[in-house]
Every structure is written in structure tokens, then in C-alpha cells.
Amino acid sequence: MSENRLLLIDGHSLAYRAFYALPVENFSTSTGQATNAVYGFVSMLLKACETEQPTHLAVAFDLGRQTFRLEEYGEYKAGRAKTPEEFRGQVELIQDVLGAMGVPVLTAEGFEADDVLATLARRGAEAGAQVLLATGDKDSFQLSTDRVTILYPKRGLSDLSRMTPAAIEEKYAVSPANYRGLAALVGEKADNLPGVPGVGDKTAAKWLASYGDLPGVLDHADEIKGKAGESLRSHRADVERNYRLNRLLDDLDLDFELDSARLGGVDAERVSELFDQLEFRAFGSRVQEVFGSAASQEPVAAAAQAPQPRVLESAEFAAWLGALDTAAPVGVESDADATGSEPEWIALAQGEEAVAARLRDLDEAGVDALDAVLAGHGRLVFNDAKPQLKGLVRAGYGQPRVWLDTELAEYLLVPDQRSYDLTEAAERSLGIDIAAPVPEGELDLGGAGEAVGRRAGVLPRLAAALRERLDAAHLTGVLEDIELPTQAVLARMELAGIAVEGTRLTELVGLFGAQADASAQEAYRELGREVNLGSPKQLQGVLFDELGMPKTKRTKTGYTTDADALADLFAKTEHPFLAHLLAYRDSIKLKQTVVGLEKVVADDGRIHTTYLQTVAATGRLSSKDPNLQNIPVRTDAGRRIRSVFVPEEAAGYDALMSADYSQIEMRILAHLAGDEALVAAFNAGEDLHTFVAGQVFHAQPAEVTGEMRSKVKAMSYGLVYGLSAFGLSKQLRIGVDEAKGLMDTYFERFGAVRDYLYGVVEEARGRGYTETMYGRRRYLPQLTSDRRQLREMAERAALNAPIQGSAADIMKLAMCRVDDGLRAAELSSRLLLQVHDEVIVEVARGEADRVEAILKDQMGAAAQLSVPLDVNVGTGPDWQAAAH
DNA sequence: CACCTAGCTA
DNA sequence: ACGTAGCTAGGTGC
Numbered sequence: 001m002s003e004n005r006l007l008l009i010d011g012h013s014l015a016y017r018a019f020y021a022l023p024v025e026n027f028s029t030s031t032g033q034a035t036n037a038v039y040g041f042v043s044m045l046l047k048a049c050e051t052e053q054p055t056h057l058a059v060a061f062d063l064g065r066q067t068f069r070l071e072e073y074g075e076y077k078a079g080r081a082k083t084p085e086e087f088r089g090q091v092e093l094i095q096d097v098l099g100a101m102g103v104p105v106l107t108a109e110g111f112e113a114d115d116v117l118a119t120l121a122r123r124g125a126e127a128g129a130q131v132l133l134a135t136g137d138k139d140s141f142q143l144s145t146d147r148v149t150i151l152y153p154k155r156g157l158s159d160l161s162r163m164t165p166a167a168i169e170e171k172y173a174v175s176p177a178n179y180r181g182l183a184a185l186v187g188e189k190a191d192n193l194p195g196v197p198g199v200g201d202k203t204a205a206k207w208l209a210s211y212g213d214l215p216g217v218l219d220h221a222d223e224i225k226g227k228a229g230e231s232l233r234s235h236r237a238d239v240e241r242n243y244r245l246n247r248l249l250d251d252l253d254l255d256f257e258l259d260s261a262r263l264g265g266v267d268a269e270r271v272s273e274l275f276d277q278l279e280f281r282a283f284g285s286r287v288q289e290v291f292g293s294a295a296s297q298e299p300v301a302a303a304a305q306a307p308q309p310r311v312l313e314s315a316e317f318a319a320w321l322g323a324l325d326t327a328a329p330v331g332v333e334s335d336a337d338a339t340g341s342e343p344e345w346i347a348l349a350q351g352e353e354a355v356a357a358r359l360r361d362l363d364e365a366g367v368d369a370l371d372a373v374l375a376g377h378g379r380l381v382f383n384d385a386k387p388q389l390k391g392l393v394r395a396g397y398g399q400p401r402v403w404l405d406t407e408l409a410e411y412l413l414v415p416d417q418r419s420y421d422l423t424e425a426a427e428r429s430l431g432i433d434i435a436a437p438v439p440e441g442e443l444d445l446g447g448a449g450e451a452v453g454r455r456a457g458v459l460p461r462l463a464a465a466l467r468e469r470l471d472a473a474h475l476t477g478v479l480e481d482i483e484l485p486t487q488a489v490l491a492r493m494e495l496a497g498i499a500v501e502g503t504r505l506t507e508l509v510g511l512f513g514a515q516a517d518a519s520a521q522e523a524y525r526e527l528g529r530e531v532n533l534g535s536p537k538q539l540q541g542v543l544f545d546e547l548g549m550p551k552t553k554r555t556k557t558g559y560t561t562d563a564d565a566l567a568d569l570f571a572k573t574e575h576p577f578l579a580h581l582l583a584y585r586d587s588i589k590l591k592q593t594v595v596g597l598e599k600v601v602a603d604d605g606r607i608h609t610t611y612l613q614t615v616a617a618t619g620r621l622s623s624k625d626p627n628l629q630n631i632p633v634r635t636d637a638g639r640r641i642r643s644v645f646v647p648e649e650a651a652g653y654d655a656l657m658s659a660d661y662s663q664i665e666m667r668i669l670a671h672l673a674g675d676e677a678l679v680a681a682f683n684a685g686e687d688l689h690t691f692v693a694g695q696v697f698h699a700q701p702a703e704v705t706g707e708m709r710s711k712v713k714a715m716s717y718g719l720v721y722g723l724s725a726f727g728l729s730k731q732l733r734i735g736v737d738e739a740k741g742l743m744d745t746y747f748e749r750f751g752a753v754r755d756y757l758y759g760v761v762e763e764a765r766g767r768g769y770t771e772t773m774y775g776r777r778r779y780l781p782q783l784t785s786d787r788r789q790l791r792e793m794a795e796r797a798a799l800n801a802p803i804q805g806s807a808a809d810i811m812k813l814a815m816c817r818v819d820d821g822l823r824a825a826e827l828s829s830r831l832l833l834q835v836h837d838e839v840i841v842e843v844a845r846g847e848a849d850r851v852e853a854i855l856k857d858q859m860g861a862a863a864q865l866s867v868p869l870d871v872n873v874g875t876g877p878d879w880q881a882a883a884h
Numbered sequence: 885c886a887c888c889t890a891g892c893t894a
Numbered sequence: 895a896c897g898t899a900g901c902t903a904g905g906t907g908c
Contacts, residue, residue, distance in 0.1 A: 535905055536889055555889070557906090562890060589891060592903060616899055620894085627901045630893035638892085665894090721897035730896085789895060800898040804894090808899095836894040836899090 006124040006261065007054035010113045010135035011061040011105070015041045015094055016087070017136050017153055024086050027428075028781065029279045034086035038093045038278060043427075044134075046287070048151065048160060049263075052132050056261040058120060059098055060106045060113040061091065067112055069245045076245065078192045093278065101291045102265025108252050114140055118248035120256065121148050127258050134160060139183060139246045141168050144176040173205035181214030184242035185232075193242045196228070196235045203228055214243055266291035306432045309347060309354035309453020314366035317357040321369040324350055329379040329403065331459025333452050334359075336391025338610065340494065343391045345449045347456035348373065354457035356449035359395060374400040381463040383407050383422040383455065386613070389491040399491060406459060408483045409466040411614035412475045415778055420614055426458040429465045434458055478776050482809055483613065485816040489831065490611045490621075492819070497606030498628070498832045498840070499648040505598045508640060512591035516584055523580035533584050536561050542577075549573055590637055597644070600626050606648070611834070618801050619776050619808040621834060629835045633883070642880035647842050652828060654845045655875050658882040659855040660838035662870040663688055664807045665720050671865040672773070672802065673756035677749055682867035689713040695749040696742065715746060719757070720803050722796030757799050764798040772805035773863070807837065810863045815839060817858035825850060840879060848875055 018040020027036035049057070070076045095105050108116050114137050124131040125147040133140055134151040141163055144150050150163035161167070165176050174182050185204040187195020207224065211217045217224075218240070221233050232239070271287050312320060324330060330350050334343035347356035362370065374380070375398045382388055384407040385400075393399050407420040426432045434454040470476045524530045531538045539561045543549045550572060552565040559565075563582060570578040600607055612622045623629040631645075632638025647653035661667075666688065670678035681691040686701060693704045693712040711732055718728055729739035747754040764770045765783040778801045782794035811834065818839065819831055828844035829851045839859075843851050852873050859871045874884035 532905080534890095534903090537906075557888065560889080585891080589903090593892075596902070612900090618899060620899060622900050623893095624901060627893080630891090630901065632892060634892085718897060721899090723897050724895095726896045728897090792895075796897065797899090804899065807894095838894085 004056060004127070004129035004258070005052065005054045006056040006058070006120070006129040006131045006258065007048060007052055008117050008120050008124070008131065008133045009045065009048075009057070009059040010117060010133075010137060010140075011041075011059045011094060012091065012113055013136035015091060018044060019084075019087050019090070033278070034090060035093070035278050035280070037087060037090040038097065039280060041094050042097060042280070048132075048134055052151075054132065055263060056124075056129065056258060057263055058104045058106060058256070058261040060116040060120070061095070062113045063107045063109055066110065068110055069112070073241060073245060075192050077190075097271065100267045100271045101287065102263075102267065103291075104256070104261050106254065106256060108254060111249065111252060115249040115252055116254065118143055118250040119252040119254055122250040123256070124258060129258070138188075139180070139248060141179040142176055142248060143250070144168055172201055174208050178208045178213055180243060180246055181208050181217065183246050184214060184239050185217070187238070187242065188246070191245075193245065194235075194238055195242060196231050196239060198231050199228055214239075263291055306426075306434050306454050307349060307352050307354045307457035309349075309356050309450050309457055311356050311449040311453070314357065314361060314363045317355060317362065318366045318369035320355050321348065321373050324373060324377065326377060327379070329381050329460040329463050330373065330377055331381045331456040331463070332374070332388070332400070333383065333456035333459065334388050334391060335448060335452050336388045338387050340387045340390030340394060342395045343388065345452045346370070347449065347453040349453070349456040349460060351460065354453045356453035356456070358449065371397055374398065379403040381406065381459040383425075383459060384420070386487055386491050386494070389488070390495055393491070393495060399488065402484055402487065404463045404467065404479070405484065405487065406462050406466055407614055408487065409463075409470055409479055412478055412483065412776065413466070413469055413473060415619070415776075416617040422455055422458070425462060430458060430461055432458055473777065474775050475777065478774055478809075482774060482776075482812050486812040487613060489815050489819040490613065493831050493833065494608055494610060496830055496832055496842070497602060497604065497608035498842070499606045499646050500597065500601060500644050501646055502598070502601060502605065504644045505594055505601070508594045508644065509591060509598060512587050512594060512637070516587035516591055519580050519584035519587055523577055523584060526575070526577040526580060533581060534588070539581070543569065547573075547575065547577070549575070586635075586637070590632065590641065593632065594641060596626055597641075609833075616808075617778050619772060619805040620836060621808070628833055639880045642883070643878045645879035646877065652844050653842045655843040655848060655877065656879055656882040657841040657843050657848070657851055657855065657873060657875045658838055658879065658884070659841070659859055659871055659873045661807075661811070661859065662872055664810065664837050664869070665803050666716055667865060667867045667869065668773075668803050668806045668810075669720060669753060669756075670867050672806070673753045674866070675750050675752035675756070678753060679866050689716065692716060692746075696745050711742065712746075715742060719753070720800060722799045760802055761795050761798045770798050770801040770805075772802050772809050774806070774809045776805050776809060778805065810869070811837065814859040814862035817862055818854060821854040821858050822851065825854065827851065840882070843875065
């Protein structure tokens with residue numbers, strides 16, 4: 001290329017966009033350094049360089065906020081949110097990376113990066129270069145000429161619009177020179193520069209066209225009719241101010257030679273060192289290729305390309321499937337959605353090839369070939385397999401056995417990540433963009449199939465990368481022995497669903513609804529008028545202003561009206577309104593729960609929840625749509641809802657069976673802490689809380705009162721959550737001193753528990769993560785935070801995670817054993833639900849005894865602890881009756 | 885549509 | 895500031 005091409009970048013603006021485009025949870029190092037802005041910036045930079053092929057590159061940054069614009073207008077950029085903590089520090093890292101790449105970083109005291117860039121753009125253009133200016137600031141549009149093109153980020157991250165004079169003209173109907181005038185009239189919210197109210201791009205462009213430029217518009221302001229004209233006249237000063245401030249200065253006195261920006265000065269070792277430190281794995285050789293010397297210009301490695309999927313007819317598809325290597329991983333992807341609907345497209349991929357087919361177009365041979373691969377290939381790789389397993393089963397195929405699920409694998413590696421989206425994973429781990437290419441205008445019949453195919457295409461390579469990382473973290477066993485088998489069981493449970501008696505649901509809606517209405521009427525009567533009892537805001541007005549009750553605990557938006565606070569207020573004031581309000585809250589909550597259930601009863605008369613396997617950072621499952629893990633149980637009224645869940649008699653089931661672990665978390669604590677006293681308590685087989693209370697209060701078990709027992713029970717459970725003396729005192733409504741005394745005695749008697757809890761936090765602080773009995777990790781970088789609140793939260797999480805997580809592991813193992821046991825015995829009874837320490841089985845007629853034996857044996861033997869794993873089993877005609 | 889408050893579970 | 899892990903509903907204000 002004979003012509004010089006100068007790429008200029010607004011560092012702050014692009015880093016900031018990267019920061020908000022990429023979730024910080026997904027981009028941090030194992031030591032807790034946030035890297036999303038750095039990653040996004042580097043990614044954008046590489047993409048821009050690969051697309052634009054610049055010969056020269058420079059990046060400008062702002063220096064603080066003090067600029068000539070702020071001096072002129074004190075409100076300039078006021079109202080902007082404070083720079084988030086995670087963003088600070090990343091700018092420095094970006095500058096380090098640029099330094100290592102040999103890219104000049106420019107700043108100018110008192111000016112903004114845009115002024116620096118405007119100056120560089122002018123100089124570059126004068127030197128005969130083509131200038132490309134990447135910035136998120138629209139003011140730069142004024143710089144666009146036939147030699148200067150603005151690259152402005154679109155919605156995504158690496159997608160940049162090329163704003164040439166023609167593009168600006170098309171979008172805003174003004175020339176680049178007049179863009180300033182348009183911006184001055186319309187205003188710029190991000191800079192806190194209000195424009196003329198009621199005037200947008202259209203009106204502003206019309207005026208500028210009529211009067212030539214902004215001074216022209218202002219000269220003729222008196223002639224402009226209507227509301228807009230009036231508005232212009234009364235905001236003339238604002239417009240003039242905006243026009244002064246949005247002019248970019250292109251004549252700064254900068255020490256810069258174009259030659260210093262020539263690409264090629266990369267310090268490869270330093271870059272690789274920095275990327276290691278930042279834990280970036282996906283950029284590979286791209287930096288070398290973009291910034292390296294001309295000699296190192298090699299084609300981009302084939303490995304960084306997404307395979308181009310082929311959409312095949314049945315016969316070709318069958319042939320391709322028949323020729324698969326049985327030893328190499330096969331990616332499988334379909335478009336079954338979260339509900340497990342039947343998929344339309346399926347795609348498979350191996351090596352560099354990906355093919356897709358429309359399921360309903362497959363002939364018998366095609367179906368057989370697919371069934372053979374799904375049933376027989378030992379290395380099937382999915383991303384979020386569960387909905388797809390369900391979809392394939394619904395479509396009539398057998399439930400495939402999954403060799404690796406990239407989402408589960410990523411979850412084990414980073415269990416607190418917000419999402420495990422395949423597009424992001426492919427970009428992050430492989431540097432491959434699988435997003436849909438821009439359609440070329442033609443009707444794209446293979447579009448959906450190709451999209452599914454592109455996703456399948458990255459799976460084998462992603463699997464390889466994830467296997468390595470799992471092995472390194474010793475997590476392969478957790479994936480293979482716990483998560484994947486559990487996923488298969490969950491798919492069956494979700495497909496099964498649980499039957500409900502629809503008529504009873506409707507009755508309960510009426511009952512709880514009537515109770516809520518009655519309580520509401522009584523509340524209104526006490527108050528003398530109606531308020532929205534569901535509105536905390538209106539209640540605050542009533543309680544604290546109108547009725548003058550004492551203020552409760554502060555919330556972000558006022559004072560709390562939660563049940564605890566209302567009960568306190570009732571104790572103080574005995575105002576009957578409060579009692580009715582509390583009763584209303586109870587009834588309306590129950591009604592909402594029942595209405596929610598009613599809405600999700602499927603055509604088969606059953607409720608099919610979805611278990612989420614990659615949400616809870618401790619390893620627990622969660623349940624949604626509906627959540628069947630929070631069905632009421634503590635009150636009689638609540639338990640009536642449980643009675644609605646029943647076995648489906650017409651299908652041959654005559655009972656529900658519930659099996660739960662007794663005090664599993666306390667048992668795990670005893671085991672992990674190796675506390676002889678606590679282990680002895682469990683082995684003695686007497687009531688745990690009574691035994692512990694006897695120890696704490698120096699009493700014989702027979703002398704332990706109900707009050708002593710419940711205090712100790714609260715403390716035992718609280719310990720697992722990191723409860724403080726303060727928290728205990730609040731919960732038990734006793735003094736802090738008394739609570740402290742209780743805890744001290746507890747720890748005297750169970751010293752190993754104290755040592756364990758302390759030690760587990762310190763160990764986690766040292767290595768950055770906690771581990772369950774099976775090696776499941778949870779990273780807690782904030783254990784070393786300077787901010788006390790964050791640090792202490794992380795400490796409580798560190799203390800809880802091994803206990804809650806080990807319990808979750810054991811329950812998952814138990815579910816797999818139970819499912820295996822039921823199927824091996826060829827019983828029709830089946831697992832339906834899991835509620836953390838409890839499972840619900842739908843029992844087929846005549847199978848109750850065998851099912852009970854399987855539950856007791858398999859759950860009890862799921863783990864070998866130094867204390868017994870006690871399992872309670874109950875059976876009944878509904879969920880409530882099955883509980884004991 | 886995002887956030888908050890409230891309340892249910894283990 | 896002060897107990898872990900979740901999901902859902904309705905109200906409120908942008």
C-alpha cells in the first residue's frame with residue numbers, strides 16, 4: 001500500500017464502551033483484577049486494524065476533568081455517573097499494553113482527547129495520509145472530510161460505522177461542517193449541554209439547510225415560526241454556548257511526529273507477559289500479525305476462523321454422519337429453546353467441518369443416521385445441553401449422553417459468571433466470532449440452519465480448550481461424575497413435571513383472595529380510607545406521616561415496612577391497622593403463589609419447572625418458571641398449597657414419596673471440622689440441638705428447655721452462614737452480650753468448629769478460592785479487598801461455600817444414584833423434584849417399598865462422612881402428606 | 885424496562 | 895455494617 005493510513009483512537013471513550021459492553025463478571029483475572037475494558041479495547045483495536053490495515057496508529061487519552069470547556073461552563077459533563085471502581089486502573093493497563101505494542105499514547109493538559117485527535121487528524125491529512133478516527137464522541141463528525149473518516153461504534157463492540165461526509169449527510173442531512181450547528185441546537189445530554197427543547201435532528205437540519213449554517217440560523221431566529229422558533233429564541237444563549245464548546249481544537253501544540261506512530265515496534269515478549277498477567281488467551285498471534293514487522297505477515301491461523309457450515313439434504317447429511325470419526329469430539333447444537341420445544345434445525349461438527357439439517361426434512365435413513373450418532377457417539381459436545389436433550393426426546397430421539405457441556409464446564413471454572421453464552425465463550429476462548437454475518441439483502445433461506453451450524457462448529461475446539469482448563473483446575477471429575485450425570489437426570493425430571501389438581505388450585509385462589517379482600521377492607525376501615533396496601537411508599541405515608549408511628553430501619557427509598565418492622569410497630573402501638581395489613585400481606589402472597597402455579601400448568605395437567613444448573617455459585621440448583629423450591633411450608637395455609645401436588649393416578653401412580661437429608665449442613669460441618677464433640681453428638685443419635693444445648697448450657701439433655709434448644713438451633717444454623725454476635729442477638733431478641741456469651745461457650749465446647757471456620761476463610765484468602773469435598777471451586781477475590789464491607793461479605797461466603805456446596809454435591813450424587821437405582825430395577829416410579837435437601841418421587845402402584853429402599857440406601861450411601869447421613873422418607877397422596 | 889421492596893424456600 | 899444461596903411479584907420512576 002503506497003498511501004499512509006493513520007488510525008487514531010479515543011482511548012477513554014472506547015475503553016468506556018468496552019467496559020459497559022462486556023460484563024465485568026466474565027472478565028476478571030483469578031486475582032480479581034477486572035479486565036473487561038482492557039479485553040474489549042484490545043479486541044476492538046485488533047479488529048479495527050485487521051479491517052482498516054493502518055500503517056500508523058496513535059491513541060489519545062483524557063487527562064482528568066479539568067479542561068478549558070469546564071472552565072468556561074461549570075456544568076460541562078456534570079451529572080455523569082462517577083467512574084466505577086472496576087474501570088479505574090484498567091486505563092493504566094490499556095496504556096501498558098499499548099506501550100508494549102509500540103503505539104504512542106498522547107494526552108494534553110487542559111484539553112480533551114478529542115482535541116488531541118482533531119489536531120492529529122489535521123496534521124495527518126496535511127501530510128497526505130488517509131486518517132481514520134475511532135471515537136464514541138459524535139462531536140468528531142465535524143472533522144470528517146474526504147481524507148478523514150470517523151469510525152463510530154454501533155450497538156455492539158467491534159462493529160464500527162464508517163462516518164464519511166456522505167454517511168453523515170445521509171444520516172443527519174447536514175454537511176460535516178454543519179454537524180456542530182446541529183449538535184448545538186439539539187444539545188448533548190452526555191455532556192450536560194441542553195439544546196433547544198422540542199428541537200431534534202430533523203428540525204435542526206431543516207433550519208441549517210434554510211439559513212446555511214448556525215450563525216445564519218441565529219441571525220434569522222426572529223423569522224422562524226411556531227413553537228420551535230419561540231423555543232429557539234428563548235434558548236439562544238444555550239445554543240451559542242454549545243456551539244463554542246463543541247468545536248474541537250485542531251491546533252494544539254503537540255510534540256508528535258507521524259513517523260513515531262508507524263506500526264511495527266511491538267515488544268512481543270512484553271505483550272505476551274502482559275496478556276498472561278491479564279489471563280487473556282484468545283488473542284494468540286493476532287497482535288504479532290497486526291503490529292509485527294512486515295516480515296511476520298502470515299495469514300491468520302485457520303484455527304481462528306469459524307467453520308462455514310453446510311446445510312445438507314437428508315442423504316448427504318446421513319452420509320456425512322456415517323463418516324464421522326468415532327474417537328474425535330462432535331459438536332451438537334439445535335435450536336430447541338429453554339422450554340425444550342422440538343427443534344427445527346440440528347447441526348453437528350467435527351474438526352473443521354460443520355453441517356446442518358432441518359429435522360423434519362430427514363427421511364428414514366437420515367433419522368436413523370442421526371439417531372445412531374446421538375445414541376452411540378461417545379464424545380458429544382453441547383453448549384447448554386439440557387433444553388436440547390429435552391427437545392430431542394420430544395422429537396422422538398433417545399436422550400443422548402453428553403461427553404462435555406461447554407456451559408457446565410465454564411460454570412465449574414467460573415461459577416459466579418452471570419451468563420455462559422456460547423458467542424461470548426467462543427470469542428473469549430478461541431477468538432472466533434460466530435455472530436450472524438450481515439445479510440446481503442437476498443432472502444436467506446439457510447440462515448437459521450447456518451447460525452446453528454456456526455455454533456456447533458466451535459464446540460469441538462471449545463471443548464478441547466475447556467478440557468485443558470478443567471484438568472488444570474482438577475475439575476474434570478466434578479464435571480464427569482457430578483454435573484453431567486445430574487444434567488441427564490434433571491432433563492428427565494423436567495420432562496416428567498409434577499401433576500397438580502387444577503380445581504383445588506382454583507379453590508385456593510378464591511379462598512386466599514377472599515381472605516386478602518377481607519383483611520384489606522378491615523385495614524381500610526381502621527384507616528378511614530383506602531390505600532394501596534401493596535405500595536411500600538403509600539404505607540410509609542400512612543404509618544410515619546399520618547399515624548406518626550416511630551421510624552423503622554432505613555431503606556434506600558425511605559423506611560422499611562417489612563413484616564418484622566410491622567410486628568415491632570404493632571408491639572409498640574397496638575394499632576389494629578398493622579394487624580390487618582400483616583394478615584393482608586400473608587393472604588395476598590399465598591394467592592399470588594397459587595395464581596402463579598395456575599398459570600404454568602401445562603396441557604398434560606402437570607407443572608414442568610426448569611432447573612438451572614449454572615446459576616448458584618455454591619453448586620446448588622435453582623428452579624424457575626415456576627420456582628418449585630420455594631413453595632410455602634411453614635404455615636398451615638401455606639401447606640395447603642403443597643397438598644395440590646399429587647401423583648397422576650390415571651398414569652398408574654398412586655403416591656408421592658419425599659426423602660430428605662436430616663441436618664445435612666451441620667453433619668458436613670462436623671465432618672469437615674473433624675470436631676469430636678459434634679461428631680459424637682451425631683453418632684449418639686440423639687436430638688442434635690438438644691445435645692448441643694446441653695453442652696452449651698452445661699446441662700443434662702433431660703434438663704434442656706425448649707428455649708435453650710431453639711437458641712442453640714438458631715446459632716448452629718447461623719454459624720454456617722457466618723452469623724455475628726450482633727446478628728444472633730437480633731434474631732433471638734436478646735442482648736449482644738448474651739449472644740456473644742452464647743457463641744463463646746459454643747466455641748469452647750466445639751473448638752474444632754471455630755478453628756475450621758477460621759481456617760477455611762484464611763485458606764481461601766491465600767489461594768483465592770474455596771473448595772467443596774469434591775473439589776468444586778468458588779473464587780472470592782474480594783477476600784483481600786480493602787473495603788471492609790466487601791471483604792466481610794466475601795468471608796461469610798467463603799465460610800458457607802464449602803458447606804452449602806458439599807451438601808449440593810452430595811445431593812446431586814444422590815439423585816444420580818436414585819435415578820440409576822430406579823431405572824436399573826426397571827421401576828416406573830420416577831424422580832420429579834429436588835428442593836436442596838429433599839427429593840420428591842412419583843411412586844407407581846405397588847412400587848412403594850422398593851422405592852423407599854432405593855431412596856434410603858442410595859441417598860445414605862452418596863457420601864462417606866465421619867457422621868451418618870440420615871435420610872427421612874415419607875409417603876402420601878400429595879406432597880404435603882408425603883412430608884413427615 | 886430497570887430497580888426496589890417484599891416474601892417464600894433450604 | 896452486622897446470615898448463605900436462590901426466584902417472583904407488584905410498585906415506581908425513567
